[in-house]
Amino acid sequence: MKIVVDAMGTDDAPHSEVAGCVRAFKQQSDLEIVLVGPPSILEAELKKYHYPAGCISIEPAADVIGMDEKPAEALRKKPGSSIAVGARLLADGKGDAFVSAGNTGAVAAASLLYIGRAPGVKRPGIASLFPSRSGFSIVIDVGANVSCKGVNLYQFAVMGEVYYRAIFGKEKPSVGLLSLGEEEEKGYEAIFEAHKLLEASSLNYAGHVEGSDILRGTVDVVTVDGFTGNALLKFAEAVPSMVFSGLRNEAKRDFIVRIGAWMSRAALRRLRKRWDYAEYGGAPLLGVKSGVIICHGKSSPKAIKNAVLVADKFGRAGGARQIAEMVGSGNDER
């Protein structure tokens, strides 16, 4: 697998990207990585590390799209940006997957523009991992589509199921449709449509689920419109600092709590990490022709390493092709 990595996306680019790619080789030695960015900067950074010769190449890209730029406008103005160049490499068959920690909207727009939707997919969706009691659940869409039709929600479920299987190796991941309760009559028109499509599909469909089921791990994959999914994702991202800053404040006021928290610190750190979705390899944009993994701007080298490994795993499993096949058959059924 040849993984194209935007080297200019994180807040401390290209350090996290280069360090993350070098670390990825230690876990998966038969990778090939193309780093996209300004050659002189990347060469200087690469010199700091030891890595298998010939496994990392550089593709020049002079521009960088900022986090606050408007996606479509930025892509038009900066065709030579690392995001645009990276996406075009995949379009030209010069890479199998794309990893970027840059402007999420720009990565999604470039992927649609250059790589294109997988056949049959109406709208790609962004999936995100959430911690659950039984491990992880996947929520899709978390922001690519503000409002959705039934067929979109159905296709998100298909895409999330393929991704979950590829990454976690579970043969028949279960799928839930987010609504206001278990009753079938709750929801709105798109929910009713999606419910029918999901019931008629070959998916392991568990029916309606609620927000609590994401954390309970009732199902592996939760399909939802991107507006609600985004609200849940942002809310979940704020949970650990809310909980742990609360504990810190308690510890400041009380010496016994301070010692107790210190004794539990390794456990608390592990708990906190479970909420840090960036640790687990970013959020895939599913439904495009190749694997595209969008990482948080604050990604550490470890997060980038995990994203590269996830991109590799998804690519080897033929995830994008599987999605096209399953979505195609779903459409035929209608």
Added chain:
Amino acid sequence: MKIVVDAMGTDDAPHSEVAGCVRAFKQQSDLEIVLVGPPSILEAELKKYHYPAGCISIEPAADVIGMDEKPAEALRKKPGSSIAVGARLLADGKGDAFVSAGNTGAVAAASLLYIGRAPGVKRPGIASLFPSRSGFSIVIDVGANVSCKGVNLYQFAVMGEVYYRAIFGKEKPSVGLLSLGEEEEKGYEAIFEAHKLLEASSLNYAGHVEGSDILRGTVDVVTVDGFTGNALLKFAEAVPSMVFSGLRNEAKRDFIVRIGAWMSRAALRRLRKRWDYAEYGGAPLLGVKSGVIICHGKSSPKAIKNAVLVADKFGRAGGARQIAEMVGSGNDER
């Protein structure tokens, strides 16, 4: 203030209701309470307590609507249920506010049917408290309206602002509109409309907010459609057990963590309580002619006591009348 309390709503009714009402007198001695339910059962329960003579009366209601019954159907079939009888007491001017821990949909439907919307209110909304770094934020709507127009989102903001002021005594609570980011161009049609109405209003409007801002306490009141609000509420309800069961598992595996967690137990209990919204007096149905407070079916006596006190506070502040006045003026502005 005369507070009508459905005595048959909680899982261990009428114990929590009766105990909660008796406790409410200790904090607010000039209350009058009407308990609605089967007289023989309520009289037997009331005998267990001491309370100011003549302050608690009983209104007979033979039926109870179950948690799993369909709201509209159940109301039709059981006009003599505690929920229907309680709501009718308000309609007949025999009470100033209604507290029920029964079937949420049935309480909302009975309130609309018997008490009716406040003048100018298009659609009532259910508000809920969320813990935030700075105390509490209010999210409205959390489930009464699956899809919303701009004017609904605007009115939710008005209603939430009035409630926040009445309960927390803050003069100009800030209001945010939930969307996908701070940029004004993100969202969908109803969001754009609501944004315009909010900008033109006299509210302390802070613009778009994200899911994370609810916990950060960026604003006091967050307005959102009931589908997304319900997903957030249910998600938040599952957070404490997710976090604390994780800590329990860590403690089981490691003796040092077990001692540390034991030393911090008072602090952990306080942290956990902050996430237990039932502790804080239930969720008001705002936009009806009187105060209606909907409590969780699992409400403890303390939760019922708080709900009664909140209903009293909202009633004394003339909350329902204030909402009608502000919503009316907002409509004129359009």
